[in-house]
Amino acid sequence: xxxxxxxxxxxxxxxxxxxxxxxxxxxxxxxxxxxxxxxxxxxxxxxxxxxxxxxxxxxxxxxxxxxxxxxxxxxxxxxxxxxxxxxxxxxxxxxxxxxxxxxxxxxxxxxxxxxxxxxxxxxxxxxxxxxxxxxxxxxxxxxxxxxxxxxxxxxxxxxxxxxxxxxxxxxxxxxxxxxxxxxxxxxxxxxxxxxxxxxxxxxxxxxxxxxxxxxxxxxxxxxxxxxxxxxxxxxxxxxxxxxxxxxxxxxxxxxxxxxxxxxxxxxxxxxxxxxxxxxxxxxxxxxxx
Amino acid sequence: xxxxxxxxxxxxxxxxxxxxxxxxxxxxxxxxxxxxxxxxxxxxxxxxxxxxxxxxxxxxxxxxxxxxxxxxxxxxxxxxxxxxxxxxxxxxxxxxxxxxxxxxxxxxxxxxxxxxxxxxxxxxxxxxxxxxxxxxxxxxxxxxxxxxxxxxxxxxxxxxxxxxxxxxxxxxxxxxxxxxxxxxxxxxxxxxxxxxxxxxxxxxxxxxxxxxxxxxxxxxxxxxxxxxxxxxxxxxxxxxxxxxxxxxxxxxxxxxxxxxxxxxxxxxxxxxxxxxxxxxxxxxxxxxx
Numbered sequence: 001x002x003x004x005x006x007x008x009x010x011x012x013x014x015x016x017x018x019x020x021x022x023x024x025x026x027x028x029x030x031x032x033x034x035x036x037x038x039x040x041x042x043x044x045x046x047x048x049x050x051x052x053x054x055x056x057x058x059x060x061x062x063x064x065x066x067x068x069x070x071x072x073x074x075x076x077x078x079x080x081x082x083x084x085x086x087x088x089x090x091x092x093x094x095x096x097x098x099x100x101x102x103x104x105x106x107x108x109x110x111x112x113x114x115x116x117x118x119x120x121x122x123x124x125x126x127x128x129x130x131x132x133x134x135x136x137x138x139x140x141x142x143x144x145x146x147x148x149x150x151x152x153x154x155x156x157x158x159x160x161x162x163x164x165x166x167x168x169x170x171x172x173x174x175x176x177x178x179x180x181x182x183x184x185x186x187x188x189x190x191x192x193x194x195x196x197x198x199x200x201x202x203x204x205x206x207x208x209x210x211x212x213x214x215x216x217x218x219x220x221x222x223x224x225x226x227x228x229x230x231x232x233x234x235x236x237x238x239x240x241x242x243x244x245x246x247x248x249x250x251x252x253x254x255x256x257x258x259x260x261x262x263x264x265x266x267x268x269x270x271x272x273x274x275x276x277x278x279x280x281x282x283x284x285x286x287x288x289x
Numbered sequence: 290x291x292x293x294x295x296x297x298x299x300x301x302x303x304x305x306x307x308x309x310x311x312x313x314x315x316x317x318x319x320x321x322x323x324x325x326x327x328x329x330x331x332x333x334x335x336x337x338x339x340x341x342x343x344x345x346x347x348x349x350x351x352x353x354x355x356x357x358x359x360x361x362x363x364x365x366x367x368x369x370x371x372x373x374x375x376x377x378x379x380x381x382x383x384x385x386x387x388x389x390x391x392x393x394x395x396x397x398x399x400x401x402x403x404x405x406x407x408x409x410x411x412x413x414x415x416x417x418x419x420x421x422x423x424x425x426x427x428x429x430x431x432x433x434x435x436x437x438x439x440x441x442x443x444x445x446x447x448x449x450x451x452x453x454x455x456x457x458x459x460x461x462x463x464x465x466x467x468x469x470x471x472x473x474x475x476x477x478x479x480x481x482x483x484x485x486x487x488x489x490x491x492x493x494x495x496x497x498x499x500x501x502x503x504x505x506x507x508x509x510x511x512x513x514x515x516x517x518x519x520x521x522x523x524x525x526x527x528x529x530x531x532x533x534x535x536x537x538x539x540x541x542x543x544x545x546x547x548x549x550x551x552x553x554x555x556x557x558x559x560x561x562x563x564x565x566x567x568x569x570x571x572x573x574x575x576x577x578x
Binding site for chain 1: 430433438443503512541
């Protein structure tokens with residue numbers, strides 16, 4: 001049996017399942033401090049005979065296998081988890097192959113294997129919620145270089161009528177600073193979920209997300225862009241993105257049919273945990289190979 | 290013997306060499322119309338016993354092997370070459386494996402194999418001259434998705450004191466529109482090569498290129514960024530990029546040592562033709578495999 005962890009800043013989703021993406025049992029554990037959260041995580045998995053584990057984690061994380069801090073959560077603002085060697089700690093209890101990547105890379109892998117990008121060798125998964133994160137599968141591989149990408153903080157251009165200064169502690173008005181949930185709430189004075197019928201909110205959101213997607217298209221050219229996270233529950237945001245993207249492109253590249261190109265996750269909220277299951281399956285096969 | 294073509298908008302560089310990157314003979318042919326240019330190209334290669342060919346071409350080009358127009362130059366402003374099926378035409382004369390990719394992807398491959406990124410599994414090659422183009426090797430593969438990337442036209446933010454509107458026919462003030470040779474010439478009234486001692490030219494150029502490199506870092510995270518093309522002959526531009534990049538990053542990601550990270554091509558002007566030789570070598574091996 002394969003084990004999967006979707007390690008988030010507010011909750012850890014733990015599941016056991018198989019390589020077809022089937023989930024057999026699942027539990028949700030609040031993210032408090034490592035000693036508490038991990039105790040429950042370990043107890044859950046101890047119930048099963050597991051052969052490999054996959055962890056899709058909030059970050060930034062160290063995924064460089066040659067690094068001494070490989071398998072750690074690094075500079076997170078969640079101080080209890082800063083520099084926490086999650087893979088090493090799990091290995092102590094479960095001496096099995098453990099695949100480790102970002103939560104968004106796991107979600108991209110889940111979507112490429114069983115979701116909206118099934119059958120394609122590339123896709124980009126972007127989630128817009130309390131933050132903005134994105135991961136990608138390119139030519140069948142989870143994209144990785146010097147480190148994992150940090151696409152949520154790219155620079156975009158402010159709308160000329162948007163006087164909101166942005167909330168990113170590093171950049172103020174990068175994508176996350178202008179378009180994530182906290183930015184929406186601070187700009188409009190209400191949570192996004194309470195602004196469903198306010199058209200201008202999603203129009204502006206789409207304007208910013210279209211800019212980001214244009215950059216991803218020009219730099220990566222993924223075969224599908226999947227938008228998840230809280231913001232993706234607003235249908236109006238897809239409409240606005242599909243309107244603004246061709247304007248930004250200005251006829252430069254041949255755009256695919258945007259209705260089928262920028263889509264919701266095929267796995268819904270299960271993209272991350274399913275991807276973590278696939279990380280486990282990959283880790284198992286790499287060991288055998 | 291391997292054949293290589295670096296097909297540019299002003300000249301075709303043709304070479305024969307081997308898989309170690311050694312060039313045995315080389316010729317430069319002006320890019321006029323296909324009937325003229327290709328006649329000379331073919332005559333040059335007919336002198337040799339060649340087993341495979343690699344073509345790094347100006348673009349946009351169609352590199353989707355499932356597409357009916359695979360191997361063509363597509364929507365280029367050079368009308369004589371628009372929709373020209375270069376691979377198909379070469380195949381008529383040389384029925385051997387032919388690798389085909391963009392000129393900048395070829396250069397990235399050359400640099401990753403024998404140049405500044407030798408030994409690394411990823412690098413990004415950006416050339417800033419009459420246009421801005423970039424290609425990348427990621428996890429050992431030339432980056433490709435829906436199409437080849439078109440990174441030269443990403444959106445950047447205008448410097449608050451730059452009143453120049455930009456020259457890109459599609460976007461006006463995208464990266465190419467603000468930072469390529471024609472933009473420099475129009476903004477300052479002189480060619481870049483005549484502005485060597487004008488500090489503010491390279492300061493502004495570095496400001497724009499640093500923004501682009503920050504986006505590439507966040508989205509791709511290549512292990513090396515190699516800056517080629519006419520602009521790279523100005524040492525001041527490297528200095529300005531290395532100054533602006535940390536400012537733009539705002540302490541967000543851990544930056545590598547920029548002196549060794551953003552560098553000139555290790556192969557100098559030979560990156561493209563050497564990469565085309567490697568495209569030939571890859572094509573040969575793929576056929577055998």
